[in-house]
Amino acid sequence: MPSRSAALVGYGRGVTSEDAAADAALLADLRGVLGDRARDNDFERGLYSRDGSIEGSPPAIVCLPDSAAEVAEIVRVCRRHSRPFLARGSGTGLAGGAVPVGRPVVVATSKMDRIVEIDTANRIAWVEPGVLNLDLSRALAPQGFHFAPDPSSQQVCSIGGNIANNSGGPHCLAYGVTTAHIAALEVVLPSGDTTVLGGVEAEPAGLDLRGLFVGSEGTMGIATKAAVRLTSNAPAVRTLLLDFDDVSEGSAAVSAIIAAGLVPSALEMMDQRAIEIVEAFAHAGYPTGAAAVLLVELDGLPGGVEAGVEIVREVAQKHHVGHVRVAADDAERALLWKGRKNAFGAVARIKPDYYLHDTVVPRSKLTEVLEKVYRIADAYGLIAVNVFHAGDGNLHPILAFDRREPGVDERVKAAGRDIVAASIEAGGVLSGEHGIGLEKRDYMGMLFSTHDMYTQDVVRETFDPDGLANPLKIIPTGSRCSDSFHQHVPEGAWV
Amino acid sequence: MSAVRPVGERSGTASTFPLQLDIDSDTLASCVACGMCLPHCPTYRVTGEESASPRGRIALMRDVAERGEADAAFVEFMDACIQCRGCETACPAGVRYGHMMETTREALASQTSYQPRLRRLAYRALGMPRLLGFGSRLLGLSQRLGLMRLVSLLGRVRPFRQLGAMTASLPRVPVRQAPLTASGDDVWLFTGCVMDAWMRDTHRAVQSVIEATGAGVALPPAGAACCGSLHLHAGLASDTRRLARKVMAALPGEAPILIDSAGCGATMKEYGHLLGTEEARQFAGRVQDVHEWLAARVDELPEGAPTSAPLQIAVQDPCHLRHVQQAHLPVRRVLSRFFDVVELDDDGLCCGAGGAYSQQHPEVAGAVRERKAAAVERTGASVVASANPGCTLHLQAVGLDVRHPLEIVAEHLNGGAPQ
Ligand SMILES: Cc1cc2nc3c(=O)[nH]c(=O)nc-3n(C[C@H](O)[C@H](O)[C@H](O)COP(=O)(O)OP(=O)(O)OC[C@H]3O[C@@H](n4cnc5c(N)ncnc54)[C@H](O)[C@@H]3O)c2cc1C
Ligand code: SF4
Ligand code: SF4
Numbered sequence: 078m079p080s081r082s083a084a085l086v087g088y089g090r091g092v093t094s095e096d097a098a099a100d101a102a103l104l105a106d107l108r109g110v111l112g113d114r115a116r117d118n119d120f121e122r123g124l125y126s127r128d129g130s131i132e133g134s135p136p137a138i139v140c141l142p143d144s145a146a147e148v149a150e151i152v153r154v155c156r157r158h159s160r161p162f163l164a165r166g167s168g169t170g171l172a173g174g175a176v177p178v179g180r181p182v183v184v185a186t187s188k189m190d191r192i193v194e195i196d197t198a199n200r201i202a203w204v205e206p207g208v209l210n211l212d213l214s215r216a217l218a219p220q221g222f223h224f225a226p227d228p229s230s231q232q233v234c235s236i237g238g239n240i241a242n243n244s245g246g247p248h249c250l251a252y253g254v255t256t257a258h259i260a261a262l263e264v265v266l267p268s269g270d271t272t273v274l275g276g277v278e279a280e281p282a283g284l285d286l287r288g289l290f291v292g293s294e295g296t297m298g299i300a301t302k303a304a305v306r307l308t309s310n311a312p313a314v315r316t317l318l319l320d321f322d323d324v325s326e327g328s329a330a331v332s333a334i335i336a337a338g339l340v341p342s343a344l345e346m347m348d349q350r351a352i353e354i355v356e357a358f359a360h361a362g363y364p365t366g367a368a369a370v371l372l373v374e375l376d377g378l379p380g381g382v383e384a385g386v387e388i389v390r391e392v393a394q395k396h397h398v399g400h401v402r403v404a405a406d407d408a409e410r411a412l413l414w415k416g417r418k419n420a421f422g423a424v425a426r427i428k429p430d431y432y433l434h435d436t437v438v439p440r441s442k443l444t445e446v447l448e449k450v451y452r453i454a455d456a457y458g459l460i461a462v463n464v465f466h467a468g469d470g471n472l473h474p475i476l477a478f479d480r481r482e483p484g485v486d487e488r489v490k491a492a493g494r495d496i497v498a499a500s501i502e503a504g505g506v507l508s509g510e511h512g513i514g515l516e517k518r519d520y521m522g523m524l525f526s527t528h529d530m531y532t533q534d535v536v537r538e539t540f541d542p543d544g545l546a547n548p549l550k551i552i553p554t555g556s557r558c559s560d561s562f563h564q565h566v567p568e569g570a571w572v
Numbered sequence: 573m574s575a576v577r578p579v580g581e582r583s584g585t586a587s588t589f590p591l592q593l594d595i596d597s598d599t600l601a602s603c604v605a606c607g608m609c610l611p612h613c614p615t616y617r618v619t620g621e622e623s624a625s626p627r628g629r630i631a632l633m634r635d636v637a638e639r640g641e642a643d644a645a646f647v648e649f650m651d652a653c654i655q656c657r658g659c660e661t662a663c664p665a666g667v668r669y670g671h672m673m674e675t676t677r678e679a680l681a682s683q684t685s686y687q688p689r690l691r692r693l694a695y696r697a698l699g700m701p702r703l704l705g706f707g708s709r710l711l712g713l714s715q716r717l718g719l720m721r722l723v724s725l726l727g728r729v730r731p732f733r734q735l736g737a738m739t740a741s742l743p744r745v746p747v748r749q750a751p752l753t754a755s756g757d758d759v760w761l762f763t764g765c766v767m768d769a770w771m772r773d774t775h776r777a778v779q780s781v782i783e784a785t786g787a788g789v790a791l792p793p794a795g796a797a798c799c800g801s802l803h804l805h806a807g808l809a810s811d812t813r814r815l816a817r818k819v820m821a822a823l824p825g826e827a828p829i830l831i832d833s834a835g836c837g838a839t840m841k842e843y844g845h846l847l848g849t850e851e852a853r854q855f856a857g858r859v860q861d862v863h864e865w866l867a868a869r870v871d872e873l874p875e876g877a878p879t880s881a882p883l884q885i886a887v888q889d890p891c892h893l894r895h896v897q898q899a900h901l902p903v904r905r906v907l908s909r910f911f912d913v914v915e916l917d918d919d920g921l922c923c924g925a926g927g928a929y930s931q932q933h934p935e936v937a938g939a940v941r942e943r944k945a946a947a948v949e950r951t952g953a954s955v956v957a958s959a960n961p962g963c964t965l966h967l968q969a970v971g972l973d974v975r976h977p978l979e980i981v982a983e984h985l986n987g988g989a990p991q
Pocket of ligand 3: 612613614615616624625626629652653654655656657658659660669922
């Protein structure tokens with residue numbers, strides 16, 4: 078775990094004169110496509126060396142294309158130079174997906190931020206990948222629609238990043254994660270060719286390659302345009318804040334709400350530390366003394382929503398809820414969500430760095446796994462903060478630390494591994510929504526057999542035989558199963 | 573956003589020079605790089621470039637602080653920040669970006685040739701009311717006599733390029749202005765430098781609204797000529813401190829000091845932090861944006877002329893009111909007593925004016941302004957209220973009907989007659 082700028086300072090190290098010459102030739106060709114939007118100065122390479130995770134290493138060159146045609150040209154230039162490339166949206170990914178490995182070319186989509194077409198009749202909008210998630214929903218609001226996936230980072234994360242990570246968000250409990258909201262994709266394949274996957278018609282013919290691309294974390298090419306599905310805004314919305322003296326009562330209430338037959342549009346949980354830091358930022362009136370709070374949102378037709386509120390209230394009372402606060406208006410609702418959605422960043426109020434996992438566990442095991450998380454953090458002398466999508470059992474145990482403390486990185490990573498192990502032991506999985514990227518890659522073997530990973534690698538290689546698109550991500554390399562399989566499987570057998 | 577670059581032509585020199593950035597390591601480490609500030613940063617919004625984002629700028633500061641050296645690119649990246657502090661409001665981690673940037677600018681100004689002699693002299697003139705008044709009248713006359721073409725031609729010659737860009741975007745400056753007259757000593761009305769030289773009618777309107785509550789207004793003597801805000805943003809903090817001491821001496825007593833320019837108010841509220849003396853802290857405690865003071869007395873204002881339908885007014889929040897002073901809500905309280913207030917949908921994103929910024933980075937400032945103009949258009953309102961002279965001039969330049977909130981109120985109280 079390098080210090081944030083050490084990566085930048087140290088760039089010169091280990092770069093041979095051949096490397097430098099190769100970089101210069103590559104830069105000249107990229108300049109031919111982009112002019113001065115291809116950059117190789119130390120400062121900017123440093124800025125594109127990391128994302129929201131704790132990993133970092135600088136790219137050789139940063140490209141800032143403005144059109145799909147330019148993206149295709151960049152990919153073709155990279156192919157000619159046998160140089161890997163990777164797409165980057167807003168750099169908020171939490172698994173290191175956008176961290177450059179192997180001195181690649183970074184293709185930042187942030188200048189491609191146009192909403193190309195809004196077709197409310199067919200409930201589709203065509204957008205460029207650099208459009209920010211919340212900008213899209215805001216643009217749709219006057220027509221009564223929104224884009225349903227709402228990661229907590231929605232004000233800043235890009236649609237391209239959402240697609241690549243198949244991101245979720247509080248409201249995906251009822252509406253489904255990103256893949257359910259993408260109809261078609263225009264993609265520049267690693268070959269440099271442009272194609273469209275999926276289609277805006279109800280049931281496109283052929284294999285669902287669109288479904289394959291969504292969640293592939295940039296390893297199958299670069300999305301240059303997306304047809305997203307529009308969700309109509311619910312006529313009535315109610316948001317409730319429930320506080321508990323005991324984390325286990327809160328977790329039990331989560332299961333009980335769902336067991337009562339309700340599917341809230343969102344069902345989020347925060348523990349005491351999370352409540353404190355969030356309140357310090359948002360001033361939303363979160364009860365800082367409570368052991369846990371649940372943020373429950375119900376939407377739909379007014380009658381159904383009001384009935385739902387009563388059911389939640391009854392269930393919560395059975396679980397010894399402290400207070401049931403129902404937001405009085407949109408402003409209060411917005412304030413409560415502002416707190417929840419800024420929780421990760423607010424962790425800096427405790428320690429300047431955080432490392433988090435994204436495991437999913439069965440709802441019935443929430444209490445048990447949470448207790449283990451606290452114990453693991455204690456054992457490594459770290460602070461754990463929990464704020465997560467409780468409705469679907471998607472934990473986000475955050476370990477707060479200060480990377481300037483000597484030796485802390487090993488402790489953080491070891492604690493992370495223990496948390497993943499505890500989650501998987503409880504019947505859970507590795508990632509709910511943040512993707513695997515670089516940080517979680519080496520945990521894949523805890524969940525998948527060598528054969529499983531081999532199969533995934535084969536699919537990936539079908540798209541990218543030369544391994545140029547965001548290499549060294551998702552599938553572990555050390556145990557690179559395919560390497561050994563390559564020796565046994567005759568060439569062409571799997572393509 | 574494609575065409576806009578955060579900085580001009582890259583100097584392309586790789587040569588570095590020593591630079592000591594005095595920002596402590598805890599402050600530098602306080603950014604977790606979550607990116608929540610990016611959409612609230614005007615320069616990121618129009619460029620889409622990490623180097624023009626708060627997250628990027630902090631990373632660069634951290635890098636330079638660790639290395640103890642910088643290069644020309646670093647200076648350009650820092651200079652391209654509007655210092656609107658929209659990032660600070662958005663930051664869940666509580667990163668104190670404004671202070672970090674001020675420290676960086678101060679280091680650049682004191683250790684490098686970041687502020688060339690000519691610019692320093694220009695800033696100094698702001699604290700000299702006679703010189704400023706004379707210069708302004710000269711400017712006003714030249715504008716009327718068509719001499720500005722000459723100046724802009726001159727601007728094509730390299731050493732005068734900055735001058736050319738600056739004059740091209742200047743508003744029409746008045747040649748003669750009637751003086752203001754004091755009416756009592758309940759409150760001070762701070763009049764400032766450029767605003768008094770160019771927009772004294774705004775002060776006149778503000779004074780009349782304060783007086784409509786029954787209060788008497790004291791006016792500062794010539795010593796309180798300039799608050800030092802532009803100097804602070806340019807990294808000339810010692811000039812700000814010198815001006816601050818003069819301002820404090822010129823406005824003695826206990827009476828509240830009311831400010832009708834958000835930029836000045838933000839700086840004067842910071843005098844305590846800047847000078848670090850008890851006297852300065854007490855002085856800063858007396859400083860209020862005029863709307864804060866009025867909001868508490870809004871019921872004491874008369875009804876004004878009856879209107880058939882209330883005028884729709886879009887409120888544009890100056891960054892130094894919203895993000896620095898957090899005093900943007902009182903503007904609404906005062907305006908909504910008389911008018912139908914409509915909100916912009918851009919979360920208080922900067923308009924691009926930024927004190928001298930729009931003169932120094934016209935391309936970025938223009939692109940940022942386009943976003944603001946589009947937000948205004950989406951409201952459907954035809955009048956825009958803005959409580960800062962810099963924003964007003966910058967937005968007027970694209971044909972928007974922008975006025976100080978209290979000019980609109982004064983006009984209404986006067987039965988619609990123009991002030
Ligand atoms: C404070 C905070 C809160 C968060 N909350 C949530 C949450 O609630 N739910 C959630 O799911 N995630 C969350 N995240 C993680 C992150 O925001 C999401 O994964 C988001 O979708 C990433 O978008 P981005 O634009 O930042 O992508 P980046 O980080 O730039 O990239 C992510 C991955 O996508 C690839 N990629 C980007 N653009 C393209 C493209 N056009 N074509 C192909 N590949 C591409 C990159 O190569 C990389 O692998 C949070 C992050 C933060 C910092
Ligand atoms: S300044 Fe604040 S909001 Fe911006 S990236 Fe840093 S921690 Fe996040
Ligand atoms: S002060 Fe304004 S322009 Fe500067 S980084 Fe912050 S938001 Fe961007």
